Amino acid sequence: MLIQLILIVATIGVFLLLLRGRANVRVRAWKRLLLLGLVLVAVATILRPESATAVANAVGVGRGTDLLVYLFIAVFLYVVAGVYLKFRDMEAKVTAMARRLAIDEALREGPLWPDADDRTAAPPGR
Amino acid sequence: MAHDVCVVIPVYNEAEVVGDVVAEVRREFPKVACVDDGSQDQSAEICERAGARVLRHPVNLGQGAALRTGIEFGLLDPSVRAFVTFDADGQHDVRDVSGMLAMLDRDETQVVFGSRFLDGRTELTPARRLVLRAGVRYTRLTTGMAVTDTHNGLRVFTREVASALRLEMNGMAHGSEILEIVGNGDFRYAEAPVHIRYTDYSRAKGQPLLNSVNILVDLFLR
Numbered sequence: 001m002l003i004q005l006i007l008i009v010a011t012i013g014v015f016l017l018l019l020r021g022r023a024n025v026r027v028r029a030w031k032r033l034l035l036l037g038l039v040l041v042a043v044a045t046i047l048r049p050e051s052a053t054a055v056a057n058a059v060g061v062g063r064g065t066d067l068l069v070y071l072f073i074a075v076f077l078y079v080v081a082g083v084y085l086k087f088r089d090m091e092a093k094v095t096a097m098a099r100r101l102a103i104d105e106a107l108r109e110g111p112l113w114p115d116a117d118d119r120t121a122a123p124p125g126r
Numbered sequence: 127m128a129h130d131v132c133v134v135i136p137v138y139n140e141a142e143v144v145g146d147v148v149a150e151v152r153r154e155f156p157k158v159a160c161v162d163d164g165s166q167d168q169s170a171e172i173c174e175r176a177g178a179r180v181l182r183h184p185v186n187l188g189q190g191a192a193l194r195t196g197i198e199f200g201l202l203d204p205s206v207r208a209f210v211t212f213d214a215d216g217q218h219d220v221r222d223v224s225g226m227l228a229m230l231d232r233d234e235t236q237v238v239f240g241s242r243f244l245d246g247r248t249e250l251t252p253a254r255r256l257v258l259r260a261g262v263r264y265t266r267l268t269t270g271m272a273v274t275d276t277h278n279g280l281r282v283f284t285r286e287v288a289s290a291l292r293l294e295m296n297g298m299a300h301g302s303e304i305l306e307i308v309g310n311g312d313f314r315y316a317e318a319p320v321h322i323r324y325t326d327y328s329r330a331k332g333q334p335l336l337n338s339v340n341i342l343v344d345l346f347l348r
Contacts, residue, residue, distance in 0.1 A: 095187050095296055099195045102161070102181040103202075112203050113157050113179055 001060035003070065010074035017081050130207040131227065133158045134196030135178070136189045140214040141167040143327055147216050148176035154220055157206065159199050161192035169214075190300030194293040201288060209288045213279035215327065222320040226282040229316055236287050237308050237315040239273060240280030244319035257338050264342070265302055269309040273317060277301040280320050287313050298337060299344040 045052045045064075052064025061067045133155050137144055144160070152158055160173035164186035174180045181195050193211055200206050208230055212218055218240070226238040242248040243258075250258070258277065265276045281304070283291075290311050295303045308315050 091296065092294070094185070095191050098183045098185060098187055099191070099198065102183050102195050103199050106179055106181045106199060107202075109179075112199075114174070114177055115156070 002058075003060045003067070006059065007070055007074060011077070014074075014077045014081050017078065017085075128155050129157065130205055131155045131157060131210060132196075132200035132203065132206040132208070133210040133212050133223075134193060134200060135160045135173075135212050135214050136163060136192035136196065137161060137165060137169045137173060137214040138163040138186065138189070138192070139165045139167050139169060141165070141169045141172055143216045144169055144214045145172040145176050147212075147214055148173050148178045150220050151212060152177050154224065155210070157200070157203070159196040160214070161196040163187060163189070163192040188296035189298060190293045190303065191296040193300060194291065197288050197291055201285070207285050209283050209285070211279060211281045216325065217322050218280045219321045219323065222280065222318065223282065226280075226318045226320075229318060230282060230284060233316075234314050235316045236313040237281065237283040239275065239305075239315060239317045240278045240320035241273070241275035241317045242278060242320060242322045243274040244317060247319070247321040249324065253335055257335050261302075261338065261341075265305055268302075269306055271305055271309045271315070273305065273315075275317070276305060278320065278322075283308075283313075287311070295344060297340070297344055299341045302341070302345055 049064070052067060054064075056062065056064045056067035059067070061070070133151050135144070135148065135151070135158060137160050140147075148158055148160060156177075158173075158178040159181060160170075160178040161181045161183065162170040162173065163183045170180050170182055179199070181199055183192065183195065196211075197209060200209055208227055210223055210227075212220075212223075222240060226240065229235050229238045242250070258275065261276045262274060265271060265273060277298075278301075287308065290313070291304060291307055293300050293303055293307075
């Protein structure tokens with residue numbers, strides 16, 4: 001059935017998204033167009049609820065509600081994958097920033113090593 | 127000669143023991159970089175008083191991130207030719223380090239991994255032994271490296287290897303990540319027997335065995 005094909009493609013899409021990582025300008029534009037399309041479809045379905053069932057029947061699903069559930073699952077997975085990638089990106093940035101801060105601060109405290117030559121010297125003042 | 131060695135000690139809430147560890151290490155190696163990974167206790171001050179240079183992460187990032195910070199700092203000193211990674215909880219024996227450094231000098235070896243399985247000195251519970259063995263098997267499968275202990279915090283490596291160790295796994299999966307970098311970089315490595323002291327303290331502070339699940343998942347999700 002056609003619905004199976006659609007859902008499989010959507011699932012593979014989640015995977016590809018996971019692999020590709022950082023979204024560039026083009027991907028972001030497509031996402032926005034997709035969102036626009038989603039809004040149009042939503043409005044159309046709200047105005048003519050029976051149209052959802054018609055579409056569902058056309059792709060091999062019994063009821064419009066079922067079709068929505070399937071689509072919802074696919075979209076949900078996309079969102080989860082996107083959030084995960086963004087989260088990892090943020091973590092890398094925070095790490096780089098914290099590292100820079102730690103090293104810069106240590107460098108400001110004086111020589112690289114507090115008393116590498118004279119081990120009885122006092123610890124660096126803070 | 128000990129001045130060309132930088133010892134990196136990642137520290138997270140180890141106030142109870144880290145002072146002694148740093149003091150012990152500094153008796154042999156004066157250049158100690160402690161990376162305080164956002165400890166809530168007095169760890170940073172204690173390391174400082176013991177004579178180490180302290181690098182403070184403003185937030186807790188994980189041991190892998192801490193190691194990389196310490197290594198990047200050590201690389202700022204052009205006279206440092208060898209790096210040592212050393213755990214803060216007192217489980218390692220400084221006396222093992224000089225032998226490992228000698229291996230770097232003597233042969234063409236660029237990395238020496240400490241292994242607790244090469245001699246009978248380290249006593250392990252059967253469960254811990256089983257999990258560590260599984261980790262070793264996984265590493266052998268994925269990297270093809272013939273190592274016997276993949277998650278030992280005691281390692282010695284040259285400056286060249288240090289520059290290549292750009293760790294991206296912040297958490298505990300860096301053990302495998304280091305091996306991967308060494309394997310992929312075609313660095314020449316060896317193992318040396320080291321003694322792990324499982325004290326009540328290190329057992330309480332160390333990773334629960336269950337954390338091996340997280341390590342595996344982190345590695346897969348990369």
